[in-house]
Amino acid sequence: MARTPVLAAGGIVLRQSRPRLIAVVRLRKGEWVLPKGKLDDGETPRDAAEREVLEETGHDVSVHEFLGTLAYDAGGRPKIVHYWRMETQGGPTRDLMRDVIAVDWLPLEAAVERLSRDHERAFLANVGPLALESAALARRSREMKVAQPAKRPRRRSVAKPTSAISPPVAPVADEAAIERNGVEHGVIERNVIERDVIQHEALLPDDDAIDAFASLLTREIAPSSAEAERFDAGSSRAIGAEAIVARDNATSEAPHGSRVNVMQRVRGWLRRAV
Known part of the structure; x- marks a missing residue:
């Protein structure tokens, strides 16, 4: 009778440095492994992978693309582990869980050699280069977005409505100016007209x-x-x-x-x- 497989999830965790370093953890029983863990009831593999990596490395991570599935026998039961590419920056944000006694950050080749289990070494040797390449592409994309100025939205040209030509409007007398000068506009206009008539009649x-x-x-x-x-x-x-x-x-x-x-x-x- 086939036994129900154990479902687990973890991550290939990269630290944002040059060169990129990969996290490997040391269990209390002395083995160096990739960070991973079993799914809780009702938990999705992705959520379980993020939680387990936080508990075993002590670092907050960002989860990116899915890298693959590793299946092997564990204590007479098949075990299936799903892995995602993850990235972290800065220092740890919490203490390590009780079953982990150490975390080491190593280049890809050194991390492969450090792992204690053959199936994990083979898996990391195959998906590790893909994870590094994806991380490099994502970084270059972010740098290009920062370097390029933001495109301004093109302004839509709107035709201005042509207004009808209105007849000239006679200027309105400034009441404040009239009060200050003590002379009304009508008196000034009448004096000008009378002066013109006198000059015309004189001729x-x-x-x-x-x-x-x-x-x-x-x-x-x-x-x-x-x-x-x-x-x-x-x-x-x-x-x-x-x-x-x-x-x-x-x-x-x-x-x-x-x-x-x-x-x-x-x-x-x-x-x-x-």
Whole structure:
């Protein structure tokens, strides 16, 4: 009748140093073995491996990849032990369990030679290089992450909404400034407007100036003395009273009436222009 196998778990424990060192423990009966132990009721192999390594080495460890299973006969019963790669740093955090009297940290080849059992020596000689290589790769990966700057998240470009052009807004008067100066904005604006009107009106000619300027323009239109003499000579050849009256009216009224008419037109042009 086959007997139920004994289930156990342990670890190939590496200390973070150069070169990497592997833990081997010495039992009270004098054997050097890899740290391991039996599973408690309801305990998973991984949890049992971490607990047993802590109890037999006194070090807190981080558990990494699964390395393999070692099966052998122990006291007439098959024993199956699962191993994980583990790492530790710093010193021990607790005392060793009662069945362990010493812990030694050795390079891979020395650790293989130190082990007392042939099946454990063969197992460590095969999985030990894999454990060291995995630890080296993990260390280089951590160093590269530290050396490389963290990538900044790319900013998504968001189109800015175009705002409608608003009409210019007249500046609002500062009430505090008005109170300090004692002058209201409305008074200042009214004074500016009145000043501009006065200056504009000062530039506009009055009626007297318009009449004088119109007279000056029409002075050239009045007949000269030579033209008046020619007018008189032509009139003296007329015979009779009617010719004399016509001459007098022509010399006294005709030139003056023409000049007045022209002055009125010029005056009207000037006023419309103003």
